[in-house]
Amino acid sequence: MSTLERAIEIAIEIATEAHRGQRDKAGNDYIGHPMRVMAAGTTPEEKIVGVLHDVVEDSDWTLEELAAEGFAPEIIEALRCLTHAEEEPYDRYIARIKGNPLAVAVKLNDLTDNMDIRRLPYLSDKDVKRLKRYLRAYKQLTGEPTYSVYACRQEYPNAYQPWTEAEDLELTRRWCEGATEKELSAHFQRKPGAIRSRIEKLDLERLYGKRGKRS
Template identity: 35%
Template sequence: MADLDEALVLVATHFRGVRDKAGLPYVLHCLRVMMSVDSLDAKMVAVMHDLVEDTAVTMDDLRQRGFSETVLTALELVTHRDADSYQDYVVRIKDDAIACEVKLADLCDNTSPSRMLLREGREDRDTARIQKYLLSYNFLSDQIDQPTYRRRMTAIANA
């Protein structure tokens, strides 16, 4: 059975040399999200939350390495596929406790003042992304209901 050590090695290997928008090693984001959740299963999902979405690693690769179905199910949910709208992706996460915990930690890290950028010439796009993340956090933490979430997300997309 694959464990947290295996997840850490995969993330360190596949994100080696990758930088975030601020120019910092991307793996630091994965580690911060991991440190913000509680259980070992959630930590594995958290550290790998962008692995399938942003690298050549597939769910089948992880299954063959021996990650549990609990981890794989939550990881599949937090992996945003191009075919899914962001709204549908976030709504899908809500019913899985581990996926929801990980996505909330991811959103917190993504909206941290130390990571938010308003890039010159891209202020509108960056502001819309921040609004999208904050609304998603509000929805996943039960501060707003699904119809309100969808309506407000649509308004942001159409602005």
């Protein structure tokens, strides 16, 4: 067993104990979330940081204690970036993450898992607000422009209408519920090609499976 493989095992053991008894928003064991974030990692470092990313924030573990376990400085620094202090504004927290490529990779995996609404029995207003925040953070980290859609619509009423965050969330919800692309086209009053393009842009088929149909 390599040193990194052993480090992954230790990280899993620490995360499992740290999150013992904790539940996610759907009422499931919380450890499932960091395990999924770990599984999405493409390097050993991303996997280690992925499974540990909430340990300091949600348990009594400290960064110093994790460093004492032998994790590399780059792992500790990425975890430092990913630990959200209670008084820290969320946008500032995301901006801080942007300076660390390892933290960015893990945070994108974290956000992707958090935006998977299939585990929720229903979407409350609070869930929608939270998902909007996650989507905005995802765009910040990937560099996707965040301009005022509403201002564009008022200034150019006959031009192409950009998708709003609320529409993206509604499209995702209806896709997960199995709506066909024809039904989505009618609901959003957009051409089928625009619906197909947005489905591909949001990567809905990869994230949630081919739930809707084109007919």
